[in-house]
Amino acid sequence: MTDLIPAPRAVEGPMRRGVALDADTTVWAAPGTGGTERWLRATLGAALGLLLSPGPQDARNAVRLLLDDRLEPEAYKLSVVDWGIEIRGGDAAGVFWGAQTLRQILGPDAFRRAPVRPGTIYGIPHQIIEDAPRFRWRGLMLDVSRHFMPKDGVLRHLDVLAAHKLNVFHFHLTDDQGWRVQIKRYPKLTEVGSWRARTKFGHRASPLWEEKPHGGFYTQDDIREIVAYAAERHISVVPEIDIPGHSQAAIAAYPELGNTDVIDTTSLTVWDNWGVSKNVLAPTDNTLRFYEGVFEELLELFPADAAPFSGFVHIGGDECAKDQWKQSPTAQARIKELGLADEDELQSWFIRHFDNWLSAHGRRLIGWDEILEGGLADGAAVSSWRGYQGGITAARAGHDVVMCPEQQVYLDHRQDAGEDEPVPIGYVRTLEDVYRFEPVPPQLTEAEARHVLGTQANVWTEVMEDHARVDYQTHPRLAAFAEVAWSALPAPAERDFADFEHRMTAHYARLDALGVAYRPPTGPLPWQKRPGVLGRPIEGAPPNV
Numbered sequence: 001m002t003d004l005i006p007a008p009r010a011v012e013g014p015m016r017r018g019v020a021l022d023a024d025t026t027v028w029a030a031p032g033t034g035g036t037e038r039w040l041r042a043t044l045g046a047a048l049g050l051l052l053s054p055g056p057q058d059a060r061n062a063v064r065l066l067l068d069d070r071l072e073p074e075a076y077k078l079s080v081v082d083w084g085i086e087i088r089g090g091d092a093a094g095v096f097w098g099a100q101t102l103r104q105i106l107g108p109d110a111f112r113r114a115p116v117r118p119g120t121i122y123g124i125p126h127q128i129i130e131d132a133p134r135f136r137w138r139g140l141m142l143d144v145s146r147h148f149m150p151k152d153g154v155l156r157h158l159d160v161l162a163a164h165k166l167n168v169f170h171f172h173l174t175d176d177q178g179w180r181v182q183i184k185r186y187p188k189l190t191e192v193g194s195w196r197a198r199t200k201f202g203h204r205a206s207p208l209w210e211e212k213p214h215g216g217f218y219t220q221d222d223i224r225e226i227v228a229y230a231a232e233r234h235i236s237v238v239p240e241i242d243i244p245g246h247s248q249a250a251i252a253a254y255p256e257l258g259n260t261d262v263i264d265t266t267s268l269t270v271w272d273n274w275g276v277s278k279n280v281l282a283p284t285d286n287t288l289r290f291y292e293g294v295f296e297e298l299l300e301l302f303p304a305d306a307a308p309f310s311g312f313v314h315i316g317g318d319e320c321a322k323d324q325w326k327q328s329p330t331a332q333a334r335i336k337e338l339g340l341a342d343e344d345e346l347q348s349w350f351i352r353h354f355d356n357w358l359s360a361h362g363r364r365l366i367g368w369d370e371i372l373e374g375g376l377a378d379g380a381a382v383s384s385w386r387g388y389q390g391g392i393t394a395a396r397a398g399h400d401v402v403m404c405p406e407q408q409v410y411l412d413h414r415q416d417a418g419e420d421e422p423v424p425i426g427y428v429r430t431l432e433d434v435y436r437f438e439p440v441p442p443q444l445t446e447a448e449a450r451h452v453l454g455t456q457a458n459v460w461t462e463v464m465e466d467h468a469r470v471d472y473q474t475h476p477r478l479a480a481f482a483e484v485a486w487s488a489l490p491a492p493a494e495r496d497f498a499d500f501e502h503r504m505t506a507h508y509a510r511l512d513a514l515g516v517a518y519r520p521p522t523g524p525l526p527w528q529k530r531p532g533v534l535g536r537p538i539e540g541a542p543p544n545v
Contacts, residue, residue: 002129003506004104005479006165006486013127019061019084021048021106021122026055030066035232036087036095037065044103048122049115060084063102065095074167075132078102080124090132093234093308097165101129104510111163111513135439137309137402137454138485139168139238140478142470145175145249146274147199147461148216149470155229156467160514162233164482168309169230170383170456172240173218176248176271176279180217181239183297186254186290190217193253196270202423202463204274206534210465223301227310236309238366239302242316243291244281244350251279257287259324259331274462278321283334283346288353295354299361309453311364312381317351318368348374355380366402369394381453387545388441395444395451403439404456407542409481411473412460414537420524422472423463424535427542431521435480435500436492457481463535468517472528475518479507 002011029037037054040063045052055062062084071077071090076098079086085102089095103110106122140161142149149157161169173180179193195215201208218226230237249270251258258265259282271277281287295313304311322343325331335346347370355365355377365371366381369390376382381400384391391401406413406426413426439455457478464470480500489495504521511518519528 002105002127003503004101004129005500005503005507006483007489007500007503008101008129008131009488010130011127012129013080014125015127016125017082018123018125019080019082020124021050021063022061023050025050025052025061025063025084026059027052027063028055028057028059028065032067032092033065033089033095035092036099039096039232040099044099044106044110046114047110047112048106048120049118063087065089065099067091067095072132074136075130076101078127078129078131080127082126085124093167094132096162096234097131097133098129100163100165101131103163108509108513111510133165133486134488135452135454135485137168137456138166138482139170139402139404139454139456140166140474141170141172141240141404141456141458143172143175143459143461144180145172145178145461147465148178148180148194148214149461149467150216151218151222151226153467154226158226158230158233158235160478160516161235163510163514164478165486166478166482167234167307168236168238168454168456170238170240170314170458171226172242172314174240174242174249175246176277177274178215178270179249179253181223181241181298181301182217182219183294184220185293185297188253189250189294191253193249193270196272198272199465200273200462201465202530202533203425203536204462205536208533209272220297220301227302227306231306231310234307236307236312237302238309238312238314239298240314240316241291241294241298242318243354244283244287244347245276245318245320246316247281248277248279251281254290257281257290259328261330262324262327276319276321278323280320280324281350282328283325283331283350291354292357295357295361299363304362311362312366313358313363314383315351315354315358315365315367315371317347317371318385319370320347322347345374352377372397372399383456385458387543388443389545391452392441392443392448395448398451400451400453402453402456404458405545406458407545408437409434409455409457410460411457411477411481412463414535415473415477415519416523417537418523420529422469422524422528422530423533424537425463426536427538427540429477429542431477431480431501431504432497434477435484435497436495437481437484438492439484455481455485463533468528471517472519472524475511475516476504476508476521479504
């Protein structure tokens with residue numbers, strides 16, 4: 001067997017004979033595979049100190065890239081034979097995923113940015129690997145609102161996703177604690193909304209504060225660079241602009257967006273605490289026009305044809321507190337005008353407005369599972385986060401679903417019950433727990449299950465103040481999640497976790513070479529601990545809802 005992660009569908013070999021990558025190795029790329037050719041030269045070539053110069057199709061000691069329409073989308077066949085290495089893909093993405101497998105076969109040196117053993121000849125045994133993904137949507141959500149991640153960190157994050165054959169990056173750009181994307185027609189969103197005066201350190205019940213400003217945002221060119229960088233790696237970037245709740249940063253920048261007939265919105269600042277703010281958007285025509293303007297600029301930054309799922313726009317739609325709407329004469333008048341029953345239906349009206357607006361602009365809305373309440377347009381999709389039930393309801397109603405239940409794949413939840421676990425949040429979700437996660441609930445029929453586009457792990461960063469904390473919470477569990485999303489695994493109880501752990505031994509060395517500050521199997525290193533910082537652990541097994 002191999003030590004590949006995620007596990008491939010079929011491996012023939014490896015055999016004792018082999019080939020080598022050396023200074024004379026060339027690359028031939030058929031039309032449609034030029035992106036992988038560039039990646040091989042820029043990434044593997046740089047790591048191993050090899051030129052990987054262009055060569056003829058019939059060259060020996062070569063890497064040959066080509067498309068094969070007999071293979072399904074994203075599938076690949078990697079053959080190591082007497083003359084060299086061939087990667088066939090069902091499409092350009094398949095060729096690229098085959099190159100990721102080649103990188104793993106070459107060992108940890110291939111995951112560095114410069115050669116650590118110049119002049120080494122890298123031998124590869126004869127073998128044939130045939131592989132294809134189980135799910136089309138294999139995602140990770142990163143919250144950059146609670147704690148900002150600079151652009152270079154996001155690009156590094158995309159490299160790590162690609163190394164695990166994950167193909168969707170859900171980019172949580174706005175929340176109560178910060179607005180992170182430049183919108184030129186509304187400059188105060190970043191002038192005011194992108195920073196806060198101080199930050200709670202630990203869970204919201206913690207008495208500790210970091211008494212310094214925290215902030216940052218991505219310029220429009222930063223976003224274009226991130227989207228292009230992701231597309232080169234066959235990753236779709238799905239932006240999230242959270243409405244109508246989780247919007248205090250926007251209201252702090254433009255007070256007229258809030259419920260001005262209930263509170264003095266001019267007194268609001270970007271929120272410095274965690275939880276769910278009561279300050280939500282007012283259901284006015286002015287608010288609708290404002291966010292239509294935001295989305296107009298956003299659609300230009302995130303073109304629909306960049307990658308397979310780039311047509312989606314996430315609008316949040318979760319955890320919208322109704323307190324102010326209940327007190328607001330303006331909100332109550334709108335409820336009456338529209339013939340709605342209550343504030344819950346008012347939220348549904350808000351979501352449906354942008355569902356229709358995005359559809360009219362050739363895009364698909366996706367939102368957290370609360371958006372199901374009140375009905376959706378045919379093309380809208382659901383991120384099922386409160387458990388499986390939202391996804392079950394959506395699939396049965398004919399809506400596409402991304403399964404991301406918090407009880408299973410929220411990677412901000414703690415990895416162990418030990419006292420040394422830094423800022424412990426939520427249920428214990430070990431590496432094995434994530435490995436035994438099953439995205440498709442058994443309640444769905446075969447036809448309903450086809451609406452499960454795939455699955456996604458989510459990383460909320462309230463207690464992750466820098467990229468090292470994000471690394472610690474995300475890894476190594478992301479490797480287990482990637483195998484769940486990609487590989488054709490048996491039922492959860494029948495999965496061979498011992499084999500996965502064995503393969504992780506090799507994978508830890510790859511993560512070391514990438515500079516990923518993962519949680520070691522033996523527990524946190526001294527500098528990864530946060531003694532005395534209050535978390536919010538939840539005891540017992542998570543409910544299967």
